[in-house]
Amino acid sequence: MKKYKLILCTFSIIGLILTSCNPSVEAPGASDTSEVTYLPLITLVGGDFTLDCTASSFTDPGASASAGGTAIDLTTNLSGKYFGGTSVDAGPDSYSVAYSAFNSDGIPATAFRSVLWPECNGDLVTSIAGMYTASVARNGSSPDGYQDNGPFIIKDLGNDRYAISDAQGGWYEYGRAIGVAYATPGMVLKANDIAANDFTAEGTVPTNTFGGVNTFVSLTVDPATKTLVLTVDWDFGYTFKTTLTQTDIYYN
Numbered sequence: 001m002k003k004y005k006l007i008l009c010t011f012s013i014i015g016l017i018l019t020s021c022n023p024s025v026e027a028p029g030a031s032d033t034s035e036v037t038y039l040p041l042i043t044l045v046g047g048d049f050t051l052d053c054t055a056s057s058f059t060d061p062g063a064s065a066s067a068g069g070t071a072i073d074l075t076t077n078l079s080g081k082y083f084g085g086t087s088v089d090a091g092p093d094s095y096s097v098a099y100s101a102f103n104s105d106g107i108p109a110t111a112f113r114s115v116l117w118p119e120c121n122g123d124l125v126t127s128i129a130g131m132y133t134a135s136v137a138r139n140g141s142s143p144d145g146y147q148d149n150g151p152f153i154i155k156d157l158g159n160d161r162y163a164i165s166d167a168q169g170g171w172y173e174y175g176r177a178i179g180v181a182y183a184t185p186g187m188v189l190k191a192n193d194i195a196a197n198d199f200t201a202e203g204t205v206p207t208n209t210f211g212g213v214n215t216f217v218s219l220t221v222d223p224a225t226k227t228l229v230l231t232v233d234w235d236f237g238y239t240f241k242t243t244l245t246q247t248d249i250y251y252n
Contacts, residue, residue: 010092038068040101040109048113051088052122053131053251058088063111064103075100078247082165082185083155092119093157094165109187110180118250119153124223125194129156131251132228132244139238149174151250156226166206167232169242187216187232194221212236 043063064075077100078086082095088095095115100107119129132154137148153165164187168171172182188207192198200214217239219229226246233239 002084007236037105038070038103039107040067042066042074042099042101042109042111044111044113048060048114048115049251050118053092053118055117057122058115058117059186060097061087063099065099065109067103070101072101081180082183083112083163088115088117092117092153093151094151096168099200099241116151116250118151119155121246121248122156124221124226124246126227127156128162128191128194128219128221128228129154130246131201131248133247133249134169134174134242134244135168136171136175136242137238137242138171140241143175145177146175150247152244154244160189161188161202164230165189165218167170167230168207168234168240169230169244171240172210180208182207184208184214187214189216189219197221207234210236 021230026207042063042065043097044063049058050063051058060076061234063074063076077098077247078088078095080086080095080185082092083085083093085091085093085095095117095192096193097113100108100110100111105211118131131150132152133148133150134152135149136142137146149170152170155163155165157163165185166183168184170183173180176182184205184207188202189199190202192200197218197220199219204213204215206212207214213235215235219231220229228244230244231239
């Protein structure tokens with residue numbers, strides 16, 4: 001005996017009834033049965049969030065999941081795009097919160113919200129931390145679409161150490177528009193003397209998905225124009241020169 005599953009969403013489905021003109025002849029499929037399954041539905045409480053840079057924590061307003069009007073289990077997973085935190089309480093980063101649920105037949109549903117925890121802007125004299133937009137050139141070329149992208153985060157790790165959200169200036173994430181899976185996070189710089197543009201990197205970093213080795217070359221700071229110029233070599237044969245401009249547009 002065959003079984004067919006009828007999937008019900010939030011709209012009605014009208015069945016077609018097959019009959020035979022000869023009542024002594026069984027209608028096709030008469031021995032088959034059908035079942036009903038309701039697709040899972042996830043409802044977020046609130047939307048995306050941007051925290052104040054001075055925040056100390058974040059409370060997720062949550063979500064609910066149901067199938068056919070009946071509550072079902074909901075799973076929540078959170079990840080920081082650039083600095084790897086598994087809790088928003090890990091501090092400044094751009095976070096993705098994923099909510100997932102399954103109905104009784106294993107059919108999934110997923111919903112997302114983003115939470116931006118901006119870094120407070122430093123004075124570029126004693127601190128280079130903050131939020132930035134960026135314009136990037138690769139081997140001297142900067143096509144349309146590779147300017148004024150963001151957000152970029154330079155995160156204060158303490159002890160004059162700073163983590164950069166994308167050492168390639170968003171060339172792939174924003175310029176090519178292929179997302180954070182192709183960004184270059186993880187570069188950490190030690191500010192030996194900001195006024196003298198004396199910085200050293202704590203090792204090299206790969207590019208997400210592509211791999212390779214990105215090596216810090218230099219960082220110059222101009223407090224008057226609130227800009228940084230970061231130069232990084234990638235062993236794929238490219239040099240990225242990124243002008244980062246400090247901004248408050250990502251603050252509440």
